[in-house]
Amino acid sequence: MESLNFHLSNTKMFLTLLIFQVLSLNLAASAGSHWTYEGPHGQEHWPETYPDCGFQSQSPIDIQTGYVQYDPNLPPIETEGYRDPEGEFTMINNGHTVQLSLPQTLRLHGLPSIYSGVQMHLHWGSKGRPGGSEHQVDGQSFPAELHVVHFNSEKYPNVSAALRQPDGLAVLGVFLQVGGEENPAYDHILQHLEDIKYKEQEIQIDPFDVRELLPVHLGHYFRYNGSLTTPPCYQSVLWTVFHQPASISASQLEKLQKSLYATDEGKMPEALLVDNFRDPQNVNQRVIYSSFLTTPSGYSAGEIVAIIFGVLLGCLGVFLAGWIVAKRIRDGRMQEQKGVVFTSSTRRAISD
Numbered sequence: 544m545e546s547l548n549f550h551l552s553n554t555k556m557f558l559t560l561l562i563f564q565v566l567s568l569n570l571a572a573s574a575g576s577h578w579t580y581e582g583p584h585g586q587e588h589w590p591e592t593y594p595d596c597g598f599q600s601q602s603p604i605d606i607q608t609g610y611v612q613y614d615p616n617l618p619p620i621e622t623e624g625y626r627d628p629e630g631e632f633t634m635i636n637n638g639h640t641v642q643l644s645l646p647q648t649l650r651l652h653g654l655p656s657i658y659s660g661v662q663m664h665l666h667w668g669s670k671g672r673p674g675g676s677e678h679q680v681d682g683q684s685f686p687a688e689l690h691v692v693h694f695n696s697e698k699y700p701n702v703s704a705a706l707r708q709p710d711g712l713a714v715l716g717v718f719l720q721v722g723g724e725e726n727p728a729y730d731h732i733l734q735h736l737e738d739i740k741y742k743e744q745e746i747q748i749d750p751f752d753v754r755e756l757l758p759v760h761l762g763h764y765f766r767y768n769g770s771l772t773t774p775p776c777y778q779s780v781l782w783t784v785f786h787q788p789a790s791i792s793a794s795q796l797e798k799l800q801k802s803l804y805a806t807d808e809g810k811m812p813e814a815l816l817v818d819n820f821r822d823p824q825n826v827n828q829r830v831i832y833s834s835f836l837t838t839p840s841g842y843s844a845g846e847i848v849a850i851i852f853g854v855l856l857g858c859l860g861v862f863l864a865g866w867i868v869a870k871r872i873r874d875g876r877m878q879e880q881k882g883v884v885f886t887s888s889t890r891r892a893i894s895d
């Protein structure tokens with residue numbers, strides 16, 4: 544009996560060890576590689592492999608304008624080197640987005656440090672479905688969003704050194720809305736999508752004016768501390784989300800939604816690269832600042848003036864109407880008191 548017991552517990556231990564080893568091998572295999580937005584590797588599972596994705600200062604967020612704090616000391620963003628970048632851009636379909644490398648000669652001013660260009664990429668939805676942008680404003684999303692990523696080149700030698708630092712990165716977020724006109728700046732990207740349809744495909748393209756991808760006004764933006772919106776979700780990003788969107792045409796948006804695949808060439812089934820946006824994350828203890836005055840209701844200053852003006856006009860109208868009615872009643876009484884008999888039509892003619 545003694546030896547049998549010993550034998551059994553030994554087997555148990557061996558099995559337990561075996562299971563443990565298989566499990567940890569699996570974990571090691573999945574680390575650093577596979578993640579998606581939906582399904583078994585979807586965003587709610589990111590923290591299992593990438594712990595930072597479950598931390599408290601994550602991006603994107605839904606910007607509630609009623610809780611935003613106006614900071615009059617936030618200066619307009621100034622871009623340097625955006626208009627005429629040097630070298631070629633490498634444009635890659637990495638299976639999660641289309642990404643363009645940027646030279647370090649692109650710089651941002653108006654932030655606590657100088658930040659230099661690294662890359663830019665897009666997030667979008669799918670045809671006929673709402674959503675596409677990562678950030679939202681008062682619960683509203685846009686059809687797409689551009690992110691221009693920079694690293695703190697005043698404090699760190701390169702992006703790898705900056706990637707995990709709290710003040711390491713600065714990202715510009717630009718909402719894309721659909722307007723009537725084609726946006727030629729975005730065609731510099733969209734016209735090449737056909738050449739990188741499948742995952743890991745990349746091409747070199749001629750540089751173009753990157754400033755034209757941004758909204759006209761760079762003075763109105765939201766500012767907060769957040770994270771990369773994809774694994775490993777490092778909380779190293781000082782976010783600038785512009786209030787004014789950029790516009791592309793409906794057919795340009797459709798091209799973005801229909802050209803790329805998240806799968807390797809020749810691999811079946813093919814999967815369209817769509818809906819590559821993360822859900823809004825909890826704001827928690829963070830303060831979201833704005834460089835411009837917002838109002839709790841979400842009305843602009845111009846709209847507020849219009850509303851006050853409208854209400855005043857309305858009051859004046861009601862007052863005038865009351866005054867006219869009162870006058871008519873008074874006049875009517877006077878007529879009756881005089882005891883003069885008129886037909887109703889002559890009476891109206893006289894009181895008018």
Ligand SMILES: *[C@@H]1O[C@H](CO)[C@@H](O)[C@H](O)[C@H]1NC(C)=O
Pocket residue numbers: 700701702703704
């Ligand atoms: C980035 O900078 C660090 C620190 O100076 C250095 O060790 C590393 O090799 C650099 N990485 C690249 C890719 O240049």
Ligand SMILES: *[C@@H]1O[C@H](CO)[C@@H](O)[C@H](O)[C@H]1NC(C)=O
Pocket residue numbers: 709766767768830832
């Ligand atoms: C971001 O975090 C840093 C360090 O904690 C802090 O000094 C800075 O004020 C924060 N900025 C914003 C916009 O919240």
